[in-house]
Amino acid sequence: MWQSGRLLVGVLWVGALWAIGFMVAPTLFSTLADRSLAGSIAGSLFRIVAWLSVGCAIAIWILQAGAERRLHLPTSKAVRYLILAMLACTVLGYFCLQPFMGSLREILASTQDAVQLAEAKQRFGMLHGISTVFYVIQSLLGAALILKLR
DSSP states (O other): OHHHHHHHHHHHHHHHHHHIIIIIHHHHHHHOSOHHHHHHHHHHHHHHHHHHHHHHHHHHHHHHHHHHHHSOOOOOHHHHHHHHHHHHHHIIIIIIHHHHHHHHHHHHHHOOOHHHHHHHHHHHHHHHHHHHHHHHHHHHHHHHHHHHHO
16 A cells, blocks of 8 residues: 555656646647636646645655555655655745746736836746746656656
């Protein structure tokens, strides 16, 4: 149960990351004419994935500790480091950067000043790029986590 449980939770976590980030979000932007609507839907989905990431990290950590204790497995530092690194990517990419991106979205929606608009677009693009890097790193770490859990 312990080993199957952590693998199932890991697959849920990594599968959600990959499905939303690499299939659903790009599809939204390529099919919806309204980029604001696509961004709003994608943002909602990324919020769900961020909270799912927190829950899955905690669940795998608990299941890993249980497997080590009950099955007398050696402590897997690699699994723990992967979980922490993936969780750090979520915290930095979503919980730290997204509030700034949200305030820039408000500026973009409300300002008429061309200079302020250009500056907000530039900052938003930079933060979006950094957030994307964290997401890609987390997704790659997720592949390593699945391989370690099996």
